[in-house]
Amino acid sequence: MDHLVKELNPPQREAVETTKGPVMIIAGAGSGKTRAITYRIAYIIHKEKCPPKNILALTFTNRAANEMRERVEKLLGPGSTKGLWIGTFHSNFARLLRQHAEALGFTKDFTIYDADDSKKMIEEIMKEIGMTKDVLSPNVIQSRISMAKNKFILPEQFSQTAMDYVAEKVAEIYRRYAERLRKNNALDFDDLLIKPIELFNQNPAILEFYQQRFEYLMIDEYQDTNRAQYMVAKMLAARHRNICVVGDDAQSIYSWRGADISNILGFQNDYPETAICRLEENYRCTKNILRVANAVIEKNKVRLDKTLYTSNEEGDLVTLMATTDERKEAEKVVMAIREFKLSKGYTNKDFAVFYRTNAQSRVLEDAMRFHGIPYQVFGSVSFYKRKEVKDVVAYLRFLLNERDEEALIRIINYPARGIGDMSIGKLRELAQEETLSFYEVICKAVQYDLQPRLISALVDFRMLIEALRDMAARTTIYEVVAELFRKTRMLEIIKNENTAEANTRHENLQEFLSYARDFSDRSPEDSSLAAFLQNFSLATDQDNQEDSENKVTLMTVHSAKGLEFPVVFVTGMEERLFPLNPDEPKELEEERRLFYVALTRAQKKLFVSYAKSRYRFGELKVSSKSRFIDELDGAVVEMEGGRRLDEARMNERERSRYQRDAYSQDYDTEKYNENWRKPQPVKPSQKFTAPAPAASASSIVVGMKVQHKLFGIGKVLAVQGSGDEAKVKVFFRAGGEKTLILKHANLTVLND
Numbered sequence: 033m034d035h036l037v038k039e040l041n042p043p044q045r046e047a048v049e050t051t052k053g054p055v056m057i058i059a060g061a062g063s064g065k066t067r068a069i070t071y072r073i074a075y076i077i078h079k080e081k082c083p084p085k086n087i088l089a090l091t092f093t094n095r096a097a098n099e100m101r102e103r104v105e106k107l108l109g110p111g112s113t114k115g116l117w118i119g120t121f122h123s124n125f126a127r128l129l130r131q132h133a134e135a136l137g138f139t140k141d142f143t144i145y146d147a148d149d150s151k152k153m154i155e156e157i158m159k160e161i162g163m164t165k166d167v168l169s170p171n172v173i174q175s176r177i178s179m180a181k182n183k184f185i186l187p188e189q190f191s192q193t194a195m196d197y198v199a200e201k202v203a204e205i206y207r208r209y210a211e212r213l214r215k216n217n218a219l220d221f222d223d224l225l226i227k228p229i230e231l232f233n234q235n236p237a238i239l240e241f242y243q244q245r246f247e248y249l250m251i252d253e254y255q256d257t258n259r260a261q262y263m264v265a266k267m268l269a270a271r272h273r274n275i276c277v278v279g280d281d282a283q284s285i286y287s288w289r290g291a292d293i294s295n296i297l298g299f300q301n302d303y304p305e306t307a308i309c310r311l312e313e314n315y316r317c318t319k320n321i322l323r324v325a326n327a328v329i330e331k332n333k334v335r336l337d338k339t340l341y342t343s344n345e346e347g348d349l350v351t352l353m354a355t356t357d358e359r360k361e362a363e364k365v366v367m368a369i370r371e372f373k374l375s376k377g378y379t380n381k382d383f384a385v386f387y388r389t390n391a392q393s394r395v396l397e398d399a400m401r402f403h404g405i406p407y408q409v410f411g412s413v414s415f416y417k418r419k420e421v422k423d424v425v426a427y428l429r430f431l432l433n434e435r436d437e438e439a440l441i442r443i444i445n446y447p448a449r450g451i452g453d454m455s456i457g458k459l460r461e462l463a464q465e466e467t468l469s470f471y472e473v474i475c476k477a478v479q480y481d482l483q484p485r486l487i488s489a490l491v492d493f494r495m496l497i498e499a500l501r502d503m504a505a506r507t508t509i510y511e512v513v514a515e516l517f518r519k520t521r522m523l524e525i526i527k528n529e530n531t532a533e534a535n536t537r538h539e540n541l542q543e544f545l546s547y548a549r550d551f552s553d554r555s556p557e558d559s560s561l562a563a564f565l566q567n568f569s570l571a572t573d574q575d576n577q578e579d580s581e582n583k584v585t586l587m588t589v590h591s592a593k594g595l596e597f598p599v600v601f602v603t604g605m606e607e608r609l610f611p612l613n614p615d616e617p618k619e620l621e622e623e624r625r626l627f628y629v630a631l632t633r634a635q636k637k638l639f640v641s642y643a644k645s646r647y648r649f650g651e652l653k654v655s656s657k658s659r660f661i662d663e664l665d666g667a668v669v670e671m672e673g674g675r676r677l678d679e680a681r682m683n684e685r686e687r688s689r690y691q692r693d694a695y696s697q698d699y700d701t702e703k704y705n706e707n708w709r710k711p712q713p714v715k716p717s718q719k720f721t722a723p724a725p726a727a728s729a730s731s732i733v734v735g736m737k738v739q740h741k742l743f744g745i746g747k748v749l750a751v752q753g754s755g756d757e758a759k760v761k762v763f764f765r766a767g768g769e770k771t772l773i774l775k776h777a778n779l780t781v782l783n784d
Contacts, residue, residue, distance in 0.1 A: 040064075040071060047309035048072045051080055051248070054269075054303035055276040056296075060340040061283065061325075061632035062316030062596070066096070069252060069278055070103035073116070076248055078108060085115035088246040088268065090261075092253050094120060117246070121261055122224045128242070129219070129227055135235050136227060143218040150174055150209075150220045157208045163201050165448055175531040177206050181222035182258040182290035184229060186210075225260040232267050243271035254279035254299075258290040266302065273303065281336045282329050285590060285626045287618075288532050297336065314340045314632075316596055318347025320668040321638050325631040327665040332621045349670040352661065352677055353641035357652075358392075358604070359550075361643045362399035365601050368639060369405065369584060372599060380406055384585045384597040386630050388610040390536050391415070391543035392603065393586050406583040411591030416568065420526070420537045421544055425568060427516055428509075431501045432561050434471045441470075447525050449489045458482070496520070507756070508552040508773065509564040513545055514650060546647030553652075556752075556759040556771050589630045600634035602627070605642040606655040614659065627660050640664070645742050654742055731781060732760055738779040743770060745782065 037045055044064055047057045048071045059065035073089060076082045091097045097119045104113050117124055126144065133140045145153070154170045154177075180190050187210050191203035213219060219227060232239035249269045251257065254277035257265070269275035277299060284293040300306045314322055322342050329335070351368075355361040365385055372378050385396055394415040400407040415421060423446055426439040433439075445451040462480060463473045473480075477490040496519055504512045517523050526538045551567060552559040585597070604610055611623035631638060642657045666678030732738070736748045746764035751774075753759055758774040772779075 037071065037075065040068070041313055043309055043311050043313070044068045044071070047311065048075050050307050050309060051076055052274060054273055054299075054306045055309065056254075056299050056306050057276065057278040057309045057311060058336055058338050059278055059280055059311040060314060060338055061280065061629070062314040063311035063340070064313075064315055065252075065278060065311060066099065066103070068311060069250065070100050071107070072276065073100065073118075073250065074104050074107040074112075077104075077112065082247055083115065084113055085117070086245060086247040087116055087118075087250070088124065088248070089116070089118040089250045090121050090124060090252065090265070091118070092120060092256060094123070096252060097123075122221060125224045125228050125264070129224065129231070132231055132235070132238055135238065136231055137214060138217055138219070141217070143216065144224070145213070145218050145220045147174070147221070149218075153212055154205060154209060157205050157212065160208070161201065161204060163205070168198055168202065169525075169529045169534075171531055171534060172529045173202055173205055175533075176202055177209060178222050179290055180206065181226050182260055184226055184260045184263055186226075222260075225258075225264070228264050229260065229267070232264070239267060240271075242268055247272050247274060249275045251275070251277045252279075255281050255284035255293060255296045256286050256291045257295050258292055262292065262295045275303070282332075282338075282625055283593065283629050285593065285622060285629060287622055293334075293622075297334065310338050312338050312340050314342040315344070316635055317342060317632060318344050318636060320347045320349055321631065321634050323665045323668050324350050324638070325628055328624060328631065328660060328663045329628040331663050332624055334621060348637050349668055349676075350638045350640065350664070352664070352669050352671050353639060354657070354672070355641065355643050357645045358395045358643045358647065359399075361603060361641050362395045364641065365396065365603065365639070366399045366403050366405060368601070369599075370403070372637070378598060380582045380584045382598040383601070384587065384592065384595070384599070384633065385601045385603060386587060386589045386592055386633070387604050388589060388612060388626075389539045389604075390418075390588055391539040392609075394543055394547060396586055396603070400584060400586075407586055408583045410585050410587040412588070415540065415543070418537075418540050420540050424513065424516065424522075424541065424544055425565070427500070428512070428561060428565055431497065431504050431512070432565060434497075435469060437470050444474075444493060447520055447522055449493065450485060451489050451493070455486050504561045508548075508559045509561055510545070510549040510552040510559070510650060512561060513548040517541070517545065542649050543647075545650035549650045549652075550647050553772060553776075556773055589626050592633050593629055596633050596635055598635045599637045599639075600630070601639040601641065602630045603641050604646075605640055605658040605661055606646065607658055609646070609655070610658055611660070624660065624663075640669075652742055732758075732774065732779070737782045738762060739782055740764065740770075740772075740777065740779055746770075 037048060040048060041064075044067065047055070047068045051072075057065070057068060059068070069089075073087060076087060077084055089097070089100065091100070101113050101116070101118055104116075105111075117127075119127075129136070129138075130140045130142070133142055151170050151174055154173050158165070158170065158173070180186075185193075187203070187207040190206050191200075194200040194203040213223070232242075246268055249265065251265060256279070265275065277296065279296050281293060281296050284291060284296070287293065300308075317325070319342055322340055326340055353361070353364050353368075355364055369380075369383050372383075373380075387393065387396070390412055393409055393412070397407065397409070397415055409415075412418075423442060426442040429436050429439040430443060441456065444456065459470060459473050462468075463470050466473065468476075474490050474494055477487050477494075482490075499519070500512060500516055503515055523538060523541055526534050526541065548564065551564055555563065589602075607614060610627065611620055613619045614623070640661065642655065642661065644655055644657075645652055646655050647653070662681075664677060666676060666681055669677035671677055671680055732748055732751050734748050734750060737745065738748060739745050740762070743762075743764035746762040748760060748762055749769070750761040751758065752761075756775055759771060760774050760777065760779070761769065761771045762779075763769050
């Protein structure tokens, strides 16, 4: 073992050989954390002569646990890990609970309910107490119960904090849910974390047994632990105090899942005698990538002290790309991938493209598909295959073709309107008896012997479909989708669920609205429903894409944690996108940590990009570049054209200073301050262009100079159609040639 330990660098070796008492290993990104953990387990077994059964090693994924076990066996030989308690929190504690289930009133054969099982039980309880999904969805209730359990808030405590009708109902459901689980001899996933605490609190002898047994306790990814995990670990380590936690506060990015960064930040408060080992040598990134990452994370005020360094090469400069909109951004990403494949010999699997929200994948997917680059959406499904997107498309399909029964079945009770499976079965029977289509039966609902409530729901559904179908015949697809969202309250219903999963679905539907608007603006000659659905169908046709592992990876930054790629693109670096919510200091620091995680996934080359405008909520919005771009080390960041970012910043500061000097020369500052509310007359020497009201079709002519709020000043090249259908082609100085629907363009005519 001694000769193996010599393979470690000094900090890793210190982490391995420091076995007694509490130890905190602060492991920076790419610093050989797994290597240090596995060598430490092997060292304790071999050098400290500790039987494997007396070691408890807790991880967050089965993959990490299996990798550690395999590495230890490579070091010590086959069978050397027999008896070792190594696995996820959930698997290890499920094992423990099965041995002592009777002490909690369960049998050892208890069932573990997954998320679907739990949701179904919650829905049954909601029916029992007369709570409808309109008040609160089962997903929201499930999420609140889960969050409460992660914080070790039991039903009795939860009910004491209920201050309004809805909270009282959730507390009642939580109480019944816990009772029903016990009655069914079942535990859910969260119970696997909190039931050991209950077990130990109620049975001191059992706690003492495991405190004695587990002489060594190791916890990986400690920055991701929640309150319940923190509590049970502290209980188990109380006797020997040989607790070793491994983590990186700079990579704590899961607070929305219940992770509590204070667990790692406050570890020394619980264990004042803690030995701290810092793994600061990064083996993954180039020096330039690491300089950029360090510069960013150092801006966080709440953090453990460490600075990563590397012996790797300087490497390429980090490239910053600025584009006019998200389509151009996606194009630049694709062009850079093609160029690097040709010039550097990389293959598709060497590239990863990161984004902050799932909804951003659509434009990137379109660009990859258009240029024939195989890709995979990691940790999710393609934008076009997401359930909420397919639900909206089913509406559109049915508007176009009322014989599309598959689409009709999908939408008839979405959002929920009280038309359940039994009602659908009855309608199908009527359709067969009357030899009519399903929709024809719906249209004649008032003629059949159906429940009044069902008839009312069917009449409302038919009116919705007919109104949208009429609209689709005379306007753009964007307006149809916007009206669908308005009439069904689809966005509002999902947003009110107030869960992370619901937020993702909400973002995807907003992106779908932007997709419809983008399609309408780019295809003014045919932005019909049929044309849009044809475009969508072509986008979802993945059958002819090679079934190969050699694909570019698209993923959210959250999904990228723990991974690495030779070339990484971090896209969408704009305010209120990344960072998503910059107003709360704690959330801003977590967003910065998330950006740090993104940067440190890159091994050889890093691109960071932002768009000056982006479709959001169906509207083209002007974007501001992310504040995080201003935190990059400009000396190692190049802009397009080869100029360094710090040089550009210097020029910008010089420009600002010149403008301030010019301003102070033009105005008597003291007098200006006195009269700042008074309108200032325009000087005769100044050229002044008076804007006219927003242009109508009748006021626009070829050759006219106009101004757009995003694209700036341009010249009219052509005008087509009239009224609401009018379209205008304009060449803008900044944005090039654009074809716009006039009623949405908000153009201002400029007088020469």
